[in-house]
Amino acid sequence: MADHSAFLKFVHALGAAIDGPVTWWKEQVVDPHQKNYNWYHRKYRRVPTVDQCYTDDPVCIFEADMQFLRDKNVDSEIISILRGRYEQCVVYEGPDATKCASLWETYEQAAANWFCKYGDLGAHAKSYDAFMKQKHRLIWERRYGPVGTGMNPSNQEA
Structure with missing residues (x-):
């Protein structure tokens, strides 16, 4: 020993x-x-949107496109987290999944907002495409009312 x-x-x-x-x-x-950094919370400064850029300023447009992609990725992750929380609630609650209704409503509202901004733009959409989609939606709502309610003839301009 x-x-x-x-x-x-x-x-x-x-x-x-x-x-x-x-x-x-x-x-x-x-x-x-050594300086202590929070590497998991990188903060980017907000850059001008594409409607604030001059048409002959490719750097500003590129920055707006990168900001748009970051925002899209963040919004997509939020949707994914909300969907995961709802699915976990359903699995946990089992037959009594009615307790998860508020999570489902939150997810549905967030998904509708995501689709309103990014839906039907395609995989390689740029900030200009989203800006034009927003402009067209606002013109539609001014003429016919909220999107999804159909074309209301009483709201049509002559």
Whole structure:
């Protein structure tokens, strides 16, 4: 038993000799001079939208397109999270899934809003395409009422 303990003491001493200076350097030199960043919450500054860009300013239009793609990805992830929460609620509640109705309504409203902005644009849509879709929807609503209610002849302009 004494030989075994002596061997373990040797192994621990060897480990401390190798690891000790490295640990000291990290704790005394590296950590105090290192800035702490929240890498998982990268914040981008908001850039001008495509309607605020000049037509001959490709850099501004590119930034607007990248902002549009970031917003689309964030909105898509929100939809995915809401759908996942609803599905987990249904699995957890089982036959009594009526308790999940508020989650379903929230998901449906978010999905409708997502489709209102990004739907039918295609896979490679740009911010200009979404802007034009919004413009056409607003013109439609001015002439015929809210989208989805049909063409109301009483609202049509002569």
